[in-house]
Amino acid sequence: xxxxxxxxxxxxxxxxxxxxxxxxxxxxxxxxxxxxxxxxxxxxxxxxxxxxxxxxxxxxxxxxxxxxxxxxxxxxxxxxxxxxxxxxxxxxxxxxxxxxxxxxxxxxxxxxxxxxxxxxxxxxxxxxxxxxxxxxxxxxxxxxxxxxxxxxxxxxxxxxxxxxxxxxxxxxxxxxxxxxxxxxxxxxxxxxxxxxxxxxxxxxxxxxxxxxxxxxxxxxxxxxxxxxxxxxxxxxxxxxxxxxxxxxxxxxxxxxxxxxxxxxxxxxxxxxxxxxxxxxxxxxxxxxxxxxxxxxxxxxxxxxxxxxxxxxxxxxxxxxxxxxxxxxxxxxxxxxxxxxxxxxxxxxxxxxxxxxxxxxxxxxxxxxxxxxxxxxxxxxxxxxxxxxxxxxxxxxxxxxxxxxxxxxxxxxxxxxxxxxxxxxxxxxxxxxxxxxxx
Numbered sequence: 001x002x003x004x005x006x007x008x009x010x011x012x013x014x015x016x017x018x019x020x021x022x023x024x025x026x027x028x029x030x031x032x033x034x035x036x037x038x039x040x041x042x043x044x045x046x047x048x049x050x051x052x053x054x055x056x057x058x059x060x061x062x063x064x065x066x067x068x069x070x071x072x073x074x075x076x077x078x079x080x081x082x083x084x085x086x087x088x089x090x091x092x093x094x095x096x097x098x099x100x101x102x103x104x105x106x107x108x109x110x111x112x113x114x115x116x117x118x119x120x121x122x123x124x125x126x127x128x129x130x131x132x133x134x135x136x137x138x139x140x141x142x143x144x145x146x147x148x149x150x151x152x153x154x155x156x157x158x159x160x161x162x163x164x165x166x167x168x169x170x171x172x173x174x175x176x177x178x179x180x181x182x183x184x185x186x187x188x189x190x191x192x193x194x195x196x197x198x199x200x201x202x203x204x205x206x207x208x209x210x211x212x213x214x215x216x217x218x219x220x221x222x223x224x225x226x227x228x229x230x231x232x233x234x235x236x237x238x239x240x241x242x243x244x245x246x247x248x249x250x251x252x253x254x255x256x257x258x259x260x261x262x263x264x265x266x267x268x269x270x271x272x273x274x275x276x277x278x279x280x281x282x283x284x285x286x287x288x289x290x291x292x293x294x295x296x297x298x299x300x301x302x303x304x305x306x307x308x309x310x311x312x313x314x315x316x317x318x319x320x321x322x323x324x325x326x327x328x329x330x331x332x333x334x335x336x337x338x339x340x341x342x343x344x345x346x347x348x349x350x351x352x353x354x355x356x357x358x359x360x361x362x363x364x365x366x367x368x369x370x371x372x373x374x375x376x377x378x379x380x381x382x383x384x385x386x387x388x389x390x391x392x393x394x395x396x397x398x399x400x401x402x403x404x405x406x407x408x409x410x411x412x413x414x415x416x417x418x419x420x421x422x423x424x425x426x427x428x429x430x431x432x433x434x435x436x437x438x
Contacts, residue, residue, distance in 0.1 A: 008422070009434075012049075012422060015052045016052075018051070019292075024435075024436075032438055038426065039426065043083075043123045043124065043127065046423075047083065050104060050116075053289075054290050058293050066404055067110075068392075070389075071393055072109045073107055074110040075377075077104070077317060078112075079104035080113040081117060083346070085100060086346040087176060088341055088343060097173050098318065099369065102310060102317060104290060105309070108290050114143070114146065115408065115415070118411055119415035122135050122413055123416050140405055141363050141366070142366040146369055147370075147397060149366065150393055153370065163371070164364060166178070171360050173347070183344075189277055200245060200277055202247075226282070226327065226335075229337075231323070246265070264280070265280050265281075278324070281339075282330065305327075307333075307337075308327045308334060309334070311337075317375060323339075
């Protein structure tokens with residue numbers, strides 16, 4: 001469907017109001033900050049407008065011949081763009097480079113993850129002044145690596161699923177892992193806390209606020225409920241490790257969390273020594289953008305609330321997830337709980353510029369996405385997707401392998417252009433006061 005600039009601008013406004021309208025009314029200042037961040041570049045706009053992307057998958061870009069009953073029902077990341085990858089320390093104590101930020105995860109068409117990622121590659125390539133052919137080659141390399149890895153997993157079973165670690169990473173990703181390895185818990189605690197009268201407390205600074213006694217009581221009660229959601233491997237925490245030393249409110253956390261309250265809790269750690277205290281966060285979870293476009297009632301009814309959805313999705317998609325990962329409710333609203341990890345490091349795309357180096361990184365990311373899609377299926381501990389996702393996807397694609405890769409490349413260029421044009425329309429809408437209440 002061809003839309004005029006005015007029609008497309010009106011559509012952008014409608015989608016943003018549908019997605020964020022209630023939150024915008026509650027905290028317009030937070031959304032002014034969010035929208036100014038989105039205005040900075042086409043990629044920043046793309047990151048913050050997943051709702052628009054999914055609305056388009058049911059509109060102009062709805063044609064997808066590789067979807068069937070099974071491949072339309074895969075556990076997906078939901079916001080798979082190039083900046084949602086980084087390091088974490090898994091439950092086995094290994095540093096891993098993988099997909100992160102599962103706030104938008106849900107069950108839906110596997111191609112939506114791949115398309116969202118491919119378009120982000122086109123935006124990054126354009127920003128680096130790469131030719132259309134170079135961008136096509138990069139998306140092709142990603143897609144081929146994804147399919148090759150998925151085929152190997154389908155052939156070898158879950159034993160074939162690996163991770164990007166210090167043992168097998170090279171180039172840029174090895175450097176990111178090495179940098180994460182240099183991080184320490186002590187450094188994180190120095191950034192966020194101070195010691196007063198031989199006890200550690202959070203430091204009050206920009207975006208960090210004290211809470212009253214009633215709020216603290218409710219947060220602590222929610223924390224007690226959260227402990228019951230931890231997996232068996234984490235359930236035997238030493239009693240000292242569940243002692244809350246301090247609680248603060250945080251605001252302005254992340255481009256996707258505008259207006260949502262988040263609390264940081266300082267825990268004793270595994271001993272009374274001050275250097276191993278643990279910081280966890282408890283943040284309000286929100287309805288993922290993709291959920292508005294997936295009508296499967298079985299998926300919708302599987303989750304108790306959005307905190308449960310987010311935690312279960314991360315456990316499903318991320319092998320050996322954060323041992324502190326869990327969920328709770330606060331004032332009847334679902335909350336995600338996890339550690340503020342000292343070992344998190346993101347891939348900085350500003351450090352990766354030449355096509356050859358980009359190709360190597362994207363091939364690694366293609367393999368990582370294949371592993372993610374293959375983890376949450378009939379051989380996992382989750383029963384929402386009760387068949388082999390890798391076999392379903394391989395079957396759907398193998399009859400037209402080249403056509404599938406070409407399909408992703410074509411989409412990357414088309415939607416990359418759409419996102420660049422939408423960014424300019426969004427800037428004009430925002431700066432001219434056409435977003436109600438902002």
